[in-house]
Amino acid sequence: MPENALVEGLDLDQYKYDFRTVDKPVFRTEPGLSEDVVRAISAHKEEPEWMLEFRLKAYRLYLKKPMPTWGADLSDLESVLDQIYYYVRPQDRMKNNWEDVPDNIKNTFEKLGIPEAEQKVLAGVGAQYESEMVYHSLKKEWDEQGVIFDSIEDGLKNHPDVFQKYFASVIPPADNKFAALNSAVWSGGSFVYVPPGVNLDTPLQAYFRVNQERMGQFERTLIIIDEGAQAHYIEGCTAPIYSTESFHSGVIEIVVAKNARFRYTTIQNWSNNMYNLVTQRALVNERATMEWLDGNLGSKATMKYPSCYLVGEGAHGSILSIAYAGDGQHQDTGGKVVHAAPHTTSSIVSKSISKGTGRATYRGLCKVYEGSTSARSNVECDALLINDTARSDTYPYIEIEEQSANVGHEATVSKVGDEQLFYLMSRGMSKDEAMALIVRGFIEPIAKQLPLEYAVELNRLIEMEMEGSVG
Amino acid sequence: MAEAVADRRGQAEDTLATGNLNGLAVTRLGEGEPDWLAQRRLHAWKVYETTPMPTERMEEWRYTDLAQRLPLDQLHLPSAVPLIDDPATWPEPLKHTMRDDPDSSGHIVLLGGNVVHADIQPSLASRGVVLTSLRKAVEEHPELLKEHLATQAVPPEEGKLQALNAALWTDGVFLYVPRGVRLESPVRVTRWVSGAGTAYFTRTLIVAEPASQVSYVDEVLSEDLDSHTFTSTSVEVIARDSARVQYVAVQRLGRGVFYQSAQSTLADRDSTLDTLNVSLGGTTTRVDLNARLLGPGANSNMLGLYFGDGDQHFDHNTSQDHLAPATRSDLLYKGALDGGSHSVFRGIIRVAKRAQQTDAYQTNRNLVLSQGARADSLPKLEIEADDVRCSHGATVGQLDEEALFYLMSRGISRDQAERLVVLGFLGEVLQRLPLGGVVEKVTRAIESKLRTGAHA
Numbered sequence: 010m011p012e013n014a015l016v017e018g019l020d021l022d023q024y025k026y027d028f029r030t031v032d033k034p035v036f037r038t039e040p041g042l043s044e045d046v047v048r049a050i051s052a053h054k055e056e057p058e059w060m061l062e063f064r065l066k067a068y069r070l071y072l073k074k075p076m077p078t079w080g081a082d083l084s085d086l087e088s089v090l091d092q093i094y095y096y097v098r099p100q101d102r103m104k105n106n107w108e109d110v111p112d113n114i115k116n117t118f119e120k121l122g123i124p125e126a127e128q129k130v131l132a133g134v135g136a137q138y139e140s141e142m143v144y145h146s147l148k149k150e151w152d153e154q155g156v157i158f159d160s161i162e163d164g165l166k167n168h169p170d171v172f173q174k175y176f177a178s179v180i181p182p183a184d185n186k187f188a189a190l191n192s193a194v195w196s197g198g199s200f201v202y203v204p205p206g207v208n209l210d211t212p213l214q215a216y217f218r219v220n221q222e223r224m225g226q227f228e229r230t231l232i233i234i235d236e237g238a239q240a241h242y243i244e245g246c247t248a249p250i251y252s253t254e255s256f257h258s259g260v261i262e263i264v265v266a267k268n269a270r271f272r273y274t275t276i277q278n279w280s281n282n283m284y285n286l287v288t289q290r291a292l293v294n295e296r297a298t299m300e301w302l303d304g305n306l307g308s309k310a311t312m313k314y315p316s317c318y319l320v321g322e323g324a325h326g327s328i329l330s331i332a333y334a335g336d337g338q339h340q341d342t343g344g345k346v347v348h349a350a351p352h353t354t355s356s357i358v359s360k361s362i363s364k365g366t367g368r369a370t371y372r373g374l375c376k377v378y379e380g381s382t383s384a385r386s387n388v389e390c391d392a393l394l395i396n397d398t399a400r401s402d403t404y405p406y407i408e409i410e411e412q413s414a415n416v417g418h419e420a421t422v423s424k425v426g427d428e429q430l431f432y433l434m435s436r437g438m439s440k441d442e443a444m445a446l447i448v449r450g451f452i453e454p455i456a457k458q459l460p461l462e463y464a465v466e467l468n469r470l471i472e473m474e475m476e477g478s479v480g
Numbered sequence: 481m482a483e484a485v486a487d488r489r490g491q492a493e494d495t496l497a498t499g500n501l502n503g504l505a506v507t508r509l510g511e512g513e514p515d516w517l518a519q520r521r522l523h524a525w526k527v528y529e530t531t532p533m534p535t536e537r538m539e540e541w542r543y544t545d546l547a548q549r550l551p552l553d554q555l556h557l558p559s560a561v562p563l564i565d566d567p568a569t570w571p572e573p574l575k576h577t578m579r580d581d582p583d584s585s586g587h588i589v590l591l592g593g594n595v596v597h598a599d600i601q602p603s604l605a606s607r608g609v610v611l612t613s614l615r616k617a618v619e620e621h622p623e624l625l626k627e628h629l630a631t632q633a634v635p636p637e638e639g640k641l642q643a644l645n646a647a648l649w650t651d652g653v654f655l656y657v658p659r660g661v662r663l664e665s666p667v668r669v670t671r672w673v674s675g676a677g678t679a680y681f682t683r684t685l686i687v688a689e690p691a692s693q694v695s696y697v698d699e700v701l702s703e704d705l706d707s708h709t710f711t712s713t714s715v716e717v718i719a720r721d722s723a724r725v726q727y728v729a730v731q732r733l734g735r736g737v738f739y740q741s742a743q744s745t746l747a748d749r750d751s752t753l754d755t756l757n758v759s760l761g762g763t764t765t766r767v768d769l770n771a772r773l774l775g776p777g778a779n780s781n782m783l784g785l786y787f788g789d790g791d792q793h794f795d796h797n798t799s800q801d802h803l804a805p806a807t808r809s810d811l812l813y814k815g816a817l818d819g820g821s822h823s824v825f826r827g828i829i830r831v832a833k834r835a836q837q838t839d840a841y842q843t844n845r846n847l848v849l850s851q852g853a854r855a856d857s858l859p860k861l862e863i864e865a866d867d868v869r870c871s872h873g874a875t876v877g878q879l880d881e882e883a884l885f886y887l888m889s890r891g892i893s894r895d896q897a898e899r900l901v902v903l904g905f906l907g908e909v910l911q912r913l914p915l916g917g918v919v920e921k922v923t924r925a926i927e928s929k930l931r932t933g934a935h936a
Contacts, residue, residue: 079539379852392861392863394863394865394866395866397865397866399866400862400863401861401863402860402861402863403859403860403861404858404860405857405858405860407855407857407858407874407876409848409854409855409856409876410854411848411851412848412849412851414848414877414878415877415878416875416876416877417874417877418857418859418872418873418874418875419871419872420861420872420873421871422863422868422869422871423868424867424868
């Protein structure tokens with residue numbers, strides 16, 4: 010079989026989360042966005058007045074800000090945004106007991122393996138369905154230590170002081186057009202607080218599911234890791250495939266206090282009709298560590314650049330990013346590290362794989378402000394191109410205002426080498442086994458950072474993508 | 481082969497003497513010129529007028545505030561007093577730097593916006609090599625100019641400043657090397673800029689026919705000028721199949737000058753087209769270099785060196801366009817920033833779908849020598865072919881303490897050790913394109929900057 014035919018055979022129509030659940034939401038706003046929709050969302054959530062005003066102000070900002078043109082192709086997005094549902098409430102109120110979740114929703118998450126995972130490895134689980142968290146639970150031992158793991162709405166209701174202090178402090182609505190949109194219509198997401206010194210040694214997980222067609226999901230997450238505490242938060246996302254486009258735009262704000270340590274892992278596996286435009290940022294204080302582990306496998310177009318603002322002396326930020334762009338997909342991802350204090354260190358490692366007509370773009374920023382003495386940063390980007398219709402771009406921005414800073418950036422782009430393939434095949438492997446092995450080796454530095462279950466899942470996904478070349 | 485310039489423009493002169501950068505000047509410049517050229521100027525002016533002025537909101541100008549650095553409405557075109565080819569009247573620094581040049585195949589001297597002197601070895605002239613002013617070439621080689629001048633390499637559509645240059649250029653250099661002719665020594669061009677508040681527009685066109693070989697060194701100098709002065713140049717270099725061309729630009733202007741150079745190199749099959757940009761002087765430097773690899777086997781080495789102090793601002797914007805299979809490019813730009821200087825390096829490698837078996841490399845390294853200095857680096861890749869080897873790297877750092885310590889332990893003072901390390905760092909670029917005269921001159925210029933700089 011000629012190699013091209015073999016490569017063509019690596020098709021992508023194997024998305025295993027493509028199943029729809031038939032249900033009837035309790036409430037949804039009319040399609041499209043207006044001030045009335047913003048007011049309706051706020052009213053449904055019985056919010057305090059300041060939050061309604063915050064939303065309305067953000068809505069006006071959103072209207073004023075132009076559509077970004079520098080990243081993924083968003084030329085069709087305006088019409089998508091006119092047609093989607095901005096708020097869909099799937100059930101009356103959030104449940105803390107799995108048995109109480111309506112059957113159809115429960116079945117959905119069971120198919121995705123969520124309750125199973127909870128029992129095994131997780132400290133707590135949140136599940137969002139359409140616009141609302143339908144389920145949230147935290148193991149008792151952590152609850153007793155003062156850990157808060159709630160829906161964002163309950164965070165606002167039950168912890169108003171902490172909430173108001175930090176909400177929109179890391180990512181103000183004016184940050185970018187989609188942060189403004191999220192600020193206007195946010196719904197769902199998690200509120201996490203880990204008290205000083207508490208070491209949450211198993212992860213918290215939030216799972217995001219979009220089920221309905223033409224859905225807009227706008228989750229908002231606020232995470233505060235207090236002094237000397239440690240935690241790991243994992244989010245996963247899936248949706249069924251529709252012929253129309255859906256839209257997901259989250260805002261994730263994180264504060265890592267002095268000496269604390271936090272890791273945020275994303276396994277984004279939206280269906281290929283999803284626009285995924287997310288703003289994620291962490292404020293990292295004195296000697297604290299923030300780690301982003303960002304896996305982007307799904308969606309039609311993703312624009313997402315997890316950021317670390319290193320504002321305390323000795324803070325460390327790390328971003329591990331892996332992107333897979335298959336047919337018709339554009340992963341415009343990367344990371345930002347901003348050094349604003351002395352002795353801060355950071356590292357970005359990005360690996361991307363482009364296949365078919367996929368396009369993977371690394372876009373990153375390393376900024377060192379004057380006065381951030383002895384700041385150090387290292388950025389490495391590697392791109393793998395599986396065939397000649399795929400595309401890879403690298404757009405790093407390096408801005409250095411500090412004399413004592415040391416910053417390096419390196420990137421390579423290559424294809425799977427014929428020699429590598431030949432070597433493995435001469436050892437008895439089929440061509441696509443060899444291909445999968447090489448790709449697995451390529452992403453290994455990132456996969457090995459994942460909790461075992463996710464690493465296995467990631468490897469399985471890669472194998473699935475490389476399948477079809479058999480024969 | 482002396483030539484007097486500026487006496488062919490007739491009545492345009494008095495207007496130009498007091499004129500501004502406007503449509504009238506474009507029309508006046510076109511008077512007495514062949515119709516095709518006058519039309520090209522008018523077209524370029526139209527492009528200029530319809531192209532928005534670059535602002536920091538545009539990606540390509542993100543770090544250079546053009547409106548603030550270049551008050552175009554306050555500048556005027558040079559007065560066109562007839563200039564006579566008389567070395568006795570040339571400024572001393574110009575004569576001095578020419579004396580430092582070793583061997584050469586020919587010379588061009590420009591004062592302000594006009595060529596005042598051109599010579600070429602008779603043996604080369606007899607083999608068809610042309611080295612002359614662009615004005616003269618318009619009359620003597622109209623077909624070559626019609627084909628290449630502001631058409632492919634740097635057309636007005638490239639940008640606002642490129643359009644302005646194509647409309648308002650007063651003179652420049654034309655170099656033509658026929659098939660198979662190899663020039664053993666470099667062609668040397670020396671420019672002197674003097675009038676404060678003046679905007680000089682010149683162009684360079686180099687056509688190297690198949691299997692020919694030529695090196696070209698262009699050096700520009702001035703004293704410190706107290707008000708804004710603008711020197712704009714568009715450089716078009718064409719290397720036909722298997723030709724070998726080296727283009728070197730050395731910028732040693734005084735403070736107060738805005739140096740803008742839009743360069744484009746077109747490399748055909750199996751040709752090698754190397755460039756070196758040395759930026760040492762001026763207040764603002766903006767170099768746009770686009771290397772196009774058009775034929776299989778084409779190869780381009782792209783070198784750059786900048787060293788800033790005081791309030792100097794350097795913006796180098798490069799692109800490596802691989803448009804044919806089995807092409808190669810390798811870029812190395814290195815800079816040192818002292819005082820409150822600021823450098824921007826923005827480079828992109830673009831590999832087209834059909835450009836398989838491409839090797840493309842890009843490296844930018846910066847030394848930040850003082851607390852007020854700043855270095856921005858944006859090395860980019862856009863790859864649409866899969867069978868490629870591409871990499872890029874960028875670093876920003878400070879002097880290597882271990883190297884300093886080593887030298888100091890040998891009894892060298894810290895100041896001296898620092899100078900040596902900076903020289904060694906920047907010298908790597910010169911070693912890759914070691915043209916006689918250039919290495920010595922640039923090394924001396926760096927040394928003198930290191931001595932007088934705030935750093936030492």
